[in-house]
Amino acid sequence: MGLLFFLISIYFYLKFKKDRKIKYSFLNILFLAIASYIRPSFCLFGIFFYYEFFIYFLKNKNFFKNIFYITVLNLFLAFPAFYYVFILDVFFIDEGGLSMNYFNKIPLITSIVIFHMIPILIYKKFNLNFNYKYDLGLFFIIILSLTLIIKNFNYDLNLSGGGIILHASNYLLGNNILLFIFYPLSMYFLIKTSIFKNYSNLILILILLMMTPQYHIFHKYYDPLVIILCFTIFNLEIKPDFFQKNRYLFILYSFYIFYYFVHYINYLIETNA
Secondary structure, eight states, X not given: OHHHHHHHHHHHHHHHHHHOOHHHHHHHHHHHHHHHHHSGGGGGHHHHHHHHHHHHHTTSTTHHHHHHHXXXXXXXXXXXXXXXXXXXXXXXXXXXXXXXXHHXXXXXXXXXXXXXXXXXXXXXXXXXXOOHHHHHHHHHHHHHHHHHHHHHOOOOGGGSOOOHHHXXXXXXXXXXXXXXXXXXXXXXXXIIIIITTOHHHHHHHHHHHHSOOBSOOOGGGTTTHHHHHHTTTSOOOOOTHHHHSHHHHHHHHHHHHHHHHHHHHHHHHHHHO
């Protein structure tokens, strides 16, 4: 249900981008609030939408009035949540076990996000406009971050979650080596396809990294959210030919059929164990 209302909020955001009518920004905020009360992590996308509205209204003669309206509406709809958490002191997220160890989160979340972006990377033919001068420096920084991750990574796979790459690594090799090999590639692709495009993409990536404050990280938190974002509010320069050429749709559907088939087989193995 949360994802459904989040989709409606995206719809009104896209309507706003097309027609530039402030009523669509109000409807976007309203349905995002409903989605957030069902699944609290969706509230982080309010940062993205507020930024987008702010940038547009900044060029508008009614800037202060429009920003005042959307700010007041955001605060009004968020008030029950603020009251629940800060006045009644009911911090429900803590029930899932919070974790601030981003040396666990970053490699796991990036591996999950890039996994769901594979059909898009195939569509782009993995052509990320390699720039020798800048990309070698970028890759060097990523490798340095990998050394910190290897040193501080302590995710307990026995407590469930972790993503398909971590599970595959432990199943095939009995360790995390495949995840550590996959991390530089996944981070590089994520930066090249998303973050280097514009600030809006950077905000979305940060939201994806922050939206799982608990210790456990599951694919279900990002599936099918990532692929929805790729075709709606991520600026990935996906052209109409993706939907016009059968081979790209075949790749997309085949990928997810295989993905859910593997999940079903894994479910059967666990229930019969």
